[in-house]
Amino acid sequence: MKLVTIDHAGTYHLGVKLDESVFDITEALKAFPEDGIPTDIMSVIGNGESALPQIERYVARVMENAVEGSPYLLAENQVKYGPCVTHPGKIICVGLNYRKHAEETNAPIPQYPILFNKFNNTLAAQGDDIPLPIRVTSQVDYEAELVIVVGKTAKYVSKEQALSHVFGYCNVNDLSARDLQMRTQQWLLGxxxxxxxxxxxxLVTAEEVGNPNQLTISCTVNGEVRQNSNTSDMIFHCDEIVSYISQHMTLSPGDIILTGTPEGVVLGKPVDQRVYLKDGDIVTIEIEKLGALTNRMVAEQE
Known part of the structure; x- marks a missing residue:
């Protein structure tokens, strides 16, 4: 199942991507009320085993009576999206996790996952303009990444059991201001x-994705392919990442893990060939089975 967040005039609705349209569950409940149907993505993530079958049955029931032009059936080009995970408790990132990316930046292959974090202020959605903070950086880089969305509490889980704690997966662009990132030994600022x-x-459910380490992953800037790889090139695969993090902290439903980026970033090029993102650039991140995430870069107004 492909779940979406619909930004409906500033209020988030829960939706499902169908073959030809986006189904707005919040709107459908006005015409076809039913108790117990979740109306926000975080509730679904936290109650996946019960919530997903409920949603599947409800959508099927409503679609049997749907008519063209119903307010709960939206053409995708009509949808204003919100972040597909709206309130993650933790945003955990893995650095230097693709072998060819480590090689292109002349970094040693990590012996353990390199972890850092982001915060909820960094969240944005499909189609959003992304402000380039030009007052403090001139080196914003793209990073296509696969996101793991935790669905069950995980503490001290084995690698063999790790993926059973995953709700699903999505795309992210882990944007990075390289000059700020490299200013100190801590990457957080950038x-x-x-x-x-x-x-x-x-947000695509785990059973629909299958093996998360056999997915093509790419990034284009203004239509030019910059990254083109496969999640199989990860140094630490998704099951290893979830297990490793759970040995040190409790992972909770709704936490997200950014799993690293493949080769092809600006930072990996020779210094005289580095052209960082600028005002007006259109960046698209696309991962097999997860759709395409497109955003325009816009110089932040002073």
């Missing part, structure tokens, strides 16, 4: 500018 983690467009 990773945590406003809207530096657009998520979406869909």
């Amino acid at each position: 990773k945590s500018c406003d809207k530096f983690s657009p998520l979406g467009p869909y």
Whole structure:
């Protein structure tokens, strides 16, 4: 199932991506009321085992009676999206987690996952303009990444059991201000500018994705392919990441894990060939089975 967040005049609605349209559950409940149907994405993530079958049955029932032009059936080009995970409790990131990316930046292959964090101020959605904070940085870089969305509390889980704690997956652009990132030994400053983690467009459930480490992943800037790889190139695969983090902190439903980026980032090029993101650039992150996430970069107004 592909779940979405619909930004309905500033209020978030829960939706489902169908073959030809987006189904607005919040709107449908006005015409076809039913108790117990969740209306926000965080409730679904926290109650996945019961919530997903409820949603599936409800959508099927309503669609049997749907008519063209119903307010709960939206053409995708009509949808204004919100972040597909709206209130993650933790945003945990894995650095240097693709072998070819580590090689292109002349970094040693990590012996353990390199972890850092972002905050909710970095969240943005499909189609949002992303402000480039030009007063403090001139080196904003793109990073196509697969996101793991935790669905069950995980503490001390084994690698073999780790993926059973995952609700689903989505795209993210882990935008990074390289000059700020490298200013000190801590990367946080360059990773945590406003809207530096657009998520979406869909949150795709784990059973629909299958093996998260056999997915093509790419990034284009203004239509030019910059990154083109596969999640199989991860140094630490998704099951290892979830298990490793759970040995040190409790993972809770709604937490998200950004799993690293493949080769092809601006930072990996020779210094004289580095052209960082600028006002008007259109960046698209696309991962197999997860759709395409597109955002325009816009110079922040002083």
